[in-house]
Amino acid sequence: MNIVAFNSSPRDNKTSKTELILQKFLDGARQAGAATETLYLRKYHIKQCLGCFSCWLGNQGQCVQEDDMTGELLGRFMEADLIVLATPLYHFNMNARMKSFIERTLPMLNPIFVDRGNRTIHPFRVDQAPRIVALSVCAFPEFYNFQALSLNLRMIFGNNLVAEIYRHSSELLTVPPLQFQVGLVLLAAVQAGAEVVRQGKVSPETMDALTQDLAPRETLIQMANQYWQGERAKQESPAPPVEEDESVDKWV
Ligand SMILES: Cc1cc2nc3c(=O)[nH]c(=O)nc-3n(C[C@H](O)[C@H](O)[C@H](O)COP(=O)(O)O)c2cc1C
Numbered sequence: 001m002n003i004v005a006f007n008s009s010p011r012d013n014k015t016s017k018t019e020l021i022l023q024k025f026l027d028g029a030r031q032a033g034a035a036t037e038t039l040y041l042r043k044y045h046i047k048q049c050l051g052c053f054s055c056w057l058g059n060q061g062q063c064v065q066e067d068d069m070t071g072e073l074l075g076r077f078m079e080a081d082l083i084v085l086a087t088p089l090y091h092f093n094m095n096a097r098m099k100s101f102i103e104r105t106l107p108m109l110n111p112i113f114v115d116r117g118n119r120t121i122h123p124f125r126v127d128q129a130p131r132i133v134a135l136s137v138c139a140f141p142e143f144y145n146f147q148a149l150s151l152n153l154r155m156i157f158g159n160n161l162v163a164e165i166y167r168h169s170s171e172l173l174t175v176p177p178l179q180f181q182v183g184l185v186l187l188a189a190v191q192a193g194a195e196v197v198r199q200g201k202v203s204p205e206t207m208d209a210l211t212q213d214l215a216p217r218e219t220l221i222q223m224a225n226q227y228w229q230g231e232r233a234k235q236e237s238p239a240p241p242v243e244e245d246e247s248v249d250k251w252v
Pocket of ligand 1: 017089171
């Protein structure tokens with residue numbers, strides 16, 4: 001199985017918590033026999049969709065714009081057996097970079113409206129469209145923060161969306177006193193990757209382990225506030241005065 005992950009975090013790989021969970025997931029996928037690759041959207045130039053529908057009309061399946069989406073990313077998307085869309089949660093949804101990327105996959109869809117009973121869809125142009133795994137992290141300590149993102153992705157990808165990996169309290173994943181619980185979460189992310197490759201979905205037990213609380217909610221709120229207050233205090237306190245050394249000649 002060929003897995004391509006698209007990570008839309010603007011942060012570097014050491015800081016990004018999306019990356020932390022994503023790479024554990026991909027570790028598990030590789031252990032189960034998949035080949036994996038991660039593409040970082042921050043490194044690519046992705047223009048906004050023009051809404052011209054050229055890709056649905058004269059330009060059959062081709063976008064009129066020239067950028068990394070047409071040059072590389074769309075092809076990589078279509079060639080994969082499974083795609084991981086990994087985004088930090090921004091304002092309760094995917095971040096803008098990921099949204100632009102998804103909008104630019106419009107050429108993969110057929111313009112025809114298909115009636116699926118209680119909903120209408122555009123089918124994929126190709127028979128074998130990649131399956132999708134959604135992955136996201138958020139800083140707030142409640143899982144329900146992913147509700148809008150989850151609904152959005154289920155509406156976009158329908159049955160192609162085979163798994164959703166969401167991890168709340170993301171900024172606490174690197175806090176030393178929590179490392180025992182964090183270890184269990186990261187192990188579950190590895191397990192989730194292996195299960196998606198082997199069984200095509202994540203088991204409820206693994207989801208429970210992945211989404212377990214790291215500490216009582218009130219403690220996490222307190223820790224987060226201590227962190228922000230500490231950082232603000234550092235910035236607000238004036239720099240200590242530099243002692244003048246009379247023995248040194250002054251240049252100005
Ligand atoms: C613009 C912006 C919006 C955010 N919105 C939310 C939010 O709605 N809910 C939340 O819990 N965290 C929110 N966060 C926090 C991020 O989801 C969190 O820091 C996450 O770890 C970022 O992922 P990354 O480390 O991979 O970049 C937001 C952060 C930024 C910068």
